[in-house]
Amino acid sequence: MKVTIVGAGNVGSTCADAIAFKRIASEVVLLDIKEKFAEGKALDMTQTSSLLGFNTKIVGSTNDYAKTAGSDVVVITSGIPRKPGMTREELIGVNAGIVKTVTSNILEHSPDSIIVIVSNPMDTMTYLTLKETGLPKNRIIGMGGALDSARFRTYLSLALNKPSNDIHAMVIGGHGDTTMIPLTRLASYNGLKISDLLQESELSKVAADTMVGGKTLTGMLGTSAWYAPGAAVSSLVQSIACNHMKIFPCSALLN
Numbered sequence: 001m002k003v004t005i006v007g008a009g010n011v012g013s014t015c016a017d018a019i020a021f022k023r024i025a026s027e028v029v030l031l032d033i034k035e036k037f038a039e040g041k042a043l044d045m046t047q048t049s050s051l052l053g054f055n056t057k058i059v060g061s062t063n064d065y066a067k068t069a070g071s072d073v074v075v076i077t078s079g080i081p082r083k084p085g086m087t088r089e090e091l092i093g094v095n096a097g098i099v100k101t102v103t104s105n106i107l108e109h110s111p112d113s114i115i116v117i118v119s120n121p122m123d124t125m126t127y128l129t130l131k132e133t134g135l136p137k138n139r140i141i142g143m144g145g146a147l148d149s150a151r152f153r154t155y156l157s158l159a160l161n162k163p164s165n166d167i168h169a170m171v172i173g174g175h176g177d178t179t180m181i182p183l184t185r186l187a188s189y190n191g192l193k194i195s196d197l198l199q200e201s202e203l204s205k206v207a208a209d210t211m212v213g214g215k216t217l218t219g220m221l222g223t224s225a226w227y228a229p230g231a232a233v234s235s236l237v238q239s240i241a242c243n244h245m246k247i248f249p250c251s252a253l254l255n
């Protein structure tokens, strides 16, 4: 299994790190336009392999798509992230051009790859990629719901004081502060309905915090978050690579 990640910035490199650490792929290629940046990240990560115990080959590339050839899954994280006070939609002007160019380069070298879109505004970028490439709908997947659901589970876990791994909960809808739909009624803790365990006001607060989860972190960090986004992408890639048949809320075309 070969996975390419375009954009070796915060989200891309965290995702590459998680994929290598979890031994999801035999090879991970990180590509960026910044000279030697992806190579540096790849070398640094490779130097963790004997410490963390993985053998994944990690390759860095400065805009050389030949190195990405034959990838099974390609993750697109290239583009600018939002700054405090910005909406994801405001990134469209810059990121649309980047995503278009990157996808066309990718498909030249990996015509059969499954493409996972992360760059924001993610839902729009996913649709744009689908339209531009004309690929079948099951080969273009937008990642947002996996992250939003992880945030929802975290806030539920904090409110309940129970481990997030024992909580099942999902966010559907768009990957935007006002378009997300945390499914509060269906959330459960070890089979128990969370709506029976929390007050309605507590559950509403959890839902509201989830919807602005990205904005809250951007305000604290001065840029978009990366640990949970990178981990969310790695879970999605793992499910595709290992055919786990898991259910993830994603951005995908429905007929």
Ligand code: NAI
Pocket: 006, 007, 008, 009, 010, 011, 012, 031, 032, 033, 034, 077, 078, 079, 080, 081, 082, 091, 095, 098, 101, 102, 117, 118, 119, 120, 122, 143, 144, 147, 175, 223, 224, 225, 226, 229
């Ligand atoms: P970042 O600025 O740390 O990294 C972006 C990288 O893309 C930079 O290293 C830059 O050099 C590279 N890049 C720019 N143009 C390129 C091109 N044409 N080819 C190859 N590389 C190129 O940004 P970060 O924080 O990693 O975020 C990346 C994107 O992911 C942003 O658009 C952000 O809004 C989005 N995002 C999406 C999430 C989601 O759930 N869908 C969650 C978090 C971030």
